Amino acid sequence: MSLSVVPAHWLQGGIAATDGEEGFQAPSTEDFWWPIFGSDTSNWAFTRPSFVMMASVVIIGWFFFTVVGRLSIVPTKRQWVAEQGYNFVRNSIARDVIGAKDFRQFLPLLLTLFFLIAFNNIMGVLPFVQFPTMSRIAFPIVLTLIVYVVYHTVAIRRKHGVLNYLKSLVPPGLPGWLKPIMFFLEFLTYFFIRPLTLALRLFGNMLAGHLMLLVFILGGEYLLLHGSTIFIQFSGLLGLGFGIVMTFFELLVQFLQAFIFTLLAALYISDAVSEHH
């Protein structure tokens, strides 16, 4: 068992290859495999994203428990931050999408999803952590599974049984020959496409964003330090500068992805609780 804080393939000569005659090694999906304990050959590994996820749960829990413990009419800075976040999820996501009648019981789920994803995504650009947890597919899959189970369970309860739920997938007033085709399409949407895209969107955005930052920063570093002429070195400097700009763009994307994931979860739940269709 070895303790390491860099991607696994760096230790197997990756850095040497970058510095040696073989030239620049483009960043790949291997840059996302960061085991702290264990390796690819051992039966289990405690990786960096799992550490970030555990830390995020502790930090978010500590933040909200301490804020709720000392609520005051004139809010402190921390209470203000917590209230703004809470209001944002409650009013512009839950109440607007699910509707004023039913949104209250889904608020804990949506709040948890939003803050967990937002915090873990922002870890992708926070110095010394700089690893978006959601760029490992397992984390989005688990979050999506929770949403998937919730919206199907709610729909089956609200529409009185599995059969009625399946019937309600077809919109009313269609000609008879169209009904089987429509049922097939709607079934595919509700049971396969929705969860698949929900998980892959978050995963894909985080993976692509982090990969892009790696390209600009590692590529810029390589051009700057190993470039043969002054022009190549200058373009490396430009690449590094653009990497900094893209980091701020990533901050926006990371927040937006947390928002979209929560919004879509709310949208699927609102489809489940609505009476018609």
Place this chain on the structure above:
Amino acid sequence: MTGNITFLGYGLAAIGPGIGVGLIFAAYINGVARQPEARGMLQTIAFTGMALTEALAILGLVFVFVFDSTP
């Protein structure tokens, strides 16, 4: 010249969703400019549409790595 053709294919495939997302936000900005009080409702619709359109690009990105031919 060495490289992987799947990335080129993904670049081409991203054109379509790019245009689609552009159209959606153009319509959203138009709608808000004409009727600013409808902003909240339009925002939900716009982001839903964007999520659906963007899903195609995201699937493409995943397929790049799935069909990666380099060993």
